[in-house]
Amino acid sequence: MFKRAGFIFNADNCINCKACEIACKNENQTPTGIQWRGVKKAAPELYLSISCNHCDSPECFRVCPERAFTKRKDGIVQIDEDLCTGCQLCISACPYHAPHFNPETRKVSKCQMCYPRQDIGMVPACIEACTTGALNLVDLNTFEDEQADRMIQGFPEITITCPSILFYPLKPRKRYFLQ
Numbered sequence: 001m002f003k004r005a006g007f008i009f010n011a012d013n014c015i016n017c018k019a020c021e022i023a024c025k026n027e028n029q030t031p032t033g034i035q036w037r038g039v040k041k042a043a044p045e046l047y048l049s050i051s052c053n054h055c056d057s058p059e060c061f062r063v064c065p066e067r068a069f070t071k072r073k074d075g076i077v078q079i080d081e082d083l084c085t086g087c088q089l090c091i092s093a094c095p096y097h098a099p100h101f102n103p104e105t106r107k108v109s110k111c112q113m114c115y116p117r118q119d120i121g122m123v124p125a126c127i128e129a130c131t132t133g134a135l136n137l138v139d140l141n142t143f144e145d146e147q148a149d150r151m152i153q154g155f156p157e158i159t160i161t162c163p164s165i166l167f168y169p170l171k172p173r174k175r176y177f178l179q
């Protein structure tokens with residue numbers, strides 16, 4: 001089991017195909033308008049695939065008056081929708097816009113890092129779907145690569161929550177995208 005599960009995103013490999021986004025939606029059957037993972041243009045040739053970052057110091061967890069959030073031993077930040085009263089404090093507190101409010105159920109939901117899949121030895125659906133290898137999962141407690149960075153252009157400030165994600169930057173070369 002991971003000690004601190006985290007995403008690693010290689011911006012140089014992402015072609016904006018949105019397969020990760022679609023796989024997330026399909027796996028979790030999220031309703032229309034609610035997207036736990038999104039691929040966004042951060043700069044002219046830079047796309048970021050971002051979801052909840054299962055932060056080391058999660059603001060959602062800190063502000064929730066119902067204690068609906070828990071952090072598992074492997075680092076995954078879970079939300080128990082049954083405990084959520086829909087106050088949306090977590091949405092205001094999260095720098096990455098990861099929790100989503102459903103006006104029909106009046107509950108908040110977010111990426112759960114596909115923990116039911118991980119618990120049976122599978123990778124999250126977004127990672128399985130990414131054929132270019134842009135998106136992966138690592139144990140941040142043991143992973144070491146000096147080329148991997150905690151920040152990338154277009155990613156919000158990391159000091160408050162310490163998000164569990166690393167980035168490989170773009171390399172200078174001609175790139176082609178699926179628009």
Ligand code: SF4
Nearest residue numbers: 014015017018020130
């Ligand atoms: S599946 Fe991979 S290459 Fe496609 S948009 Fe997502 S991260 Fe980028």
Ligand code: SF4
Nearest residue numbers: 052053055059060094
């Ligand atoms: S990204 Fe937002 S919702 Fe996810 S753990 Fe961090 S603060 Fe909480």
